Amino acid sequence: MSFNELGLPEAILRAVALLGHESPTPIQRKAVPIALAGGDLLAAAQTGTGKTAAFAMPTLARLGARGPHGAPPRALVLTPTRELAAQVAASFRDYGRHLSLQTEAVYGGVGMFPQTRALRRGVDVLVATPGRLIDHLEQHTARLSNVEVLVLDEADRMLDMGFLPAIRRIIGALPANRQNLLFSATFSPGVRRLAAALLRSPVEVDVAPRNSAAATVTQRAFHVDKDNKRPLLVHLLRTGDWGQTLVFARTKHGAERLSNQLEREGILAAAIHGDKSQGQRTRALDQFKQGRVRVLVATDVAARGIDVDGLTHVVNFDLPNSPEDYVHRIGRTGRAGASGEAISLVSSEERAQLKEIEHLLGRTLSAATVAGYEPTHRAASGSQSQPAGARRRHTQGQNPAGHHGHRRDAGGGRTHGRAHSPSRRGR
Ligand code: AMP
Numbered sequence: 196m197s198f199n200e201l202g203l204p205e206a207i208l209r210a211v212a213l214l215g216h217e218s219p220t221p222i223q224r225k226a227v228p229i230a231l232a233g234g235d236l237l238a239a240a241q242t243g244t245g246k247t248a249a250f251a252m253p254t255l256a257r258l259g260a261r262g263p264h265g266a267p268p269r270a271l272v273l274t275p276t277r278e279l280a281a282q283v284a285a286s287f288r289d290y291g292r293h294l295s296l297q298t299e300a301v302y303g304g305v306g307m308f309p310q311t312r313a314l315r316r317g318v319d320v321l322v323a324t325p326g327r328l329i330d331h332l333e334q335h336t337a338r339l340s341n342v343e344v345l346v347l348d349e350a351d352r353m354l355d356m357g358f359l360p361a362i363r364r365i366i367g368a369l370p371a372n373r374q375n376l377l378f379s380a381t382f383s384p385g386v387r388r389l390a391a392a393l394l395r396s397p398v399e400v401d402v403a404p405r406n407s408a409a410a411t412v413t414q415r416a417f418h419v420d421k422d423n424k425r426p427l428l429v430h431l432l433r434t435g436d437w438g439q440t441l442v443f444a445r446t447k448h449g450a451e452r453l454s455n456q457l458e459r460e461g462i463l464a465a466a467i468h469g470d471k472s473q474g475q476r477t478r479a480l481d482q483f484k485q486g487r488v489r490v491l492v493a494t495d496v497a498a499r500g501i502d503v504d505g506l507t508h509v510v511n512f513d514l515p516n517s518p519e520d521y522v523h524r525i526g527r528t529g530r531a532g533a534s535g536e537a538i539s540l541v542s543s544e545e546r547a548q549l550k551e552i553e554h555l556l557g558r559t560l561s562a563a564t565v566a567g568y569e570p571t572h573r574a575a576s577g578s579q580s581q582p583a584g585a586r587r588r589h590t591q592g593q594n595p596a597g598h599h600g601h602r603r604d605a606g607g608g609r610t611h612g613r614a615h616s617p618s619r620r621g622r
Contacts, residue, residue, distance in 0.1 A: 220245030
């Protein structure tokens with residue numbers, strides 16, 4: 196499919212050509228015609244899928260010509276962070292370069308006055324972080340009475356960052372009759388609730404990320420006793436054909452201890468977490484990138500922004516506190532079309548967390564036990580406590596395929612060995 200078939204005005208097509216985009220990305224193919232037709236949209240798309248253009252192009256097409264001097268914005272885009280606001284505003288300017296429309300970004304951490312001055316001159320597209328926009332509303336330096344299109348970008352992150360009350364207030368200041376486009380990497384229950392309150396008969400679109408963990412990351416869960424997690428990890432590292440491995444631990448202390456224990460087992464490891472200095476963190480990451488340590492043990496916060504080529508395995512030594520973090524964690528592997536594997540070590544105490552993750556993903560993870568490391572306390576496949584013998588019969592009864600090498604399926608009947616097609620999208 197070419198851009199010409201999307202129904203965009205010629206001025207935007209020229210801008211797209213100038214940017215060197217040859218054909219629309221999947222999210223653009225799906226979202227642009229719907230948005231151009233004026234409908235509400237609920238879109239699952241991550242950074243890197245071309246999502247910004249997917250809402251910028253139809254929004255610009257709708258606005259067309261510039262409003263009169265001093266007019267309040269007709270399109271409002273809310274983003275979670277300053278960096279994203281600046282980036283999104285730059286994209287609107289890029290795609291709208293042949294349209295005479297004014298785009299401004301307002302976000303915190305910088306002075307209000309230049310933003311106020313720009314708003315006073317007149318803005319067609321306003322890109323804002325929720326907190327700073329509230330400041331402008333309170334000071335009556337921004338008016339939202341002319342907004343025809345509202346875009347929420349990275350809605351899941353905005354909710355994670357506690358912006359729901361601010362978003363509600365902003366929505367309260369908008370005209371009721373408008374188009375709403377909601378983009379989110381994941382559809383958490385919070386995002387679903389927001390969508391239900393905000394959108395009118397939305398069309399839902401969903402694409403795999405371009406740098407596509409969805410297509411290339413195999414996700415599996417191994418049920419194991421808590422105390423046996425470390426020995427199992429060592430066993431997997433020794434016997435599996437694993438390359439660079441990023442291991443997630445829940446606490447700083449846990450990350451440090453695990454890294455030391457792996458080193459004692461002769462596996463080169465380093466840890467990064469909030470108690471390490473920036474210098475130590477940079478050093479550990481460099482060693483990992485250069486392959487001088489094979490395993491990097493990290494906490495969620497410390498692992499933000501880690502992008503290592505050739506990372507073959509992500510291990511959830513502890514399941515994350517929020518299911519969204521699971522999606523972020525496994526996105527570290529399988530980048531740029533490389534294949535990767537995400538392994539979760541699940542103790543009986545973590546069953547509820549696993550369920551939440553599966554709920555978000557919209558599917559059951561392929562689950563197994565490893566011979567010699569079977570959990571003793573609980574059934575691998577069920578939620579009831581059963582003795583080991585009963586569990587074995589139960590598991591095999593549920594899945595007649597029985598053994599796959601040294602692994603047994605226990606995925607609640609929906610998964611089958613490793614052949615399950617992974618998808619990171621929750622619906
Ligand atoms: P985003 O998902 O909006 O963060 O976009 C990621 C990157 O993809 C940006 O650098 C865009 O310039 C680029 N991009 C957007 N649409 C296309 C396209 N159709 N073809 C190639 N690159 C694109």
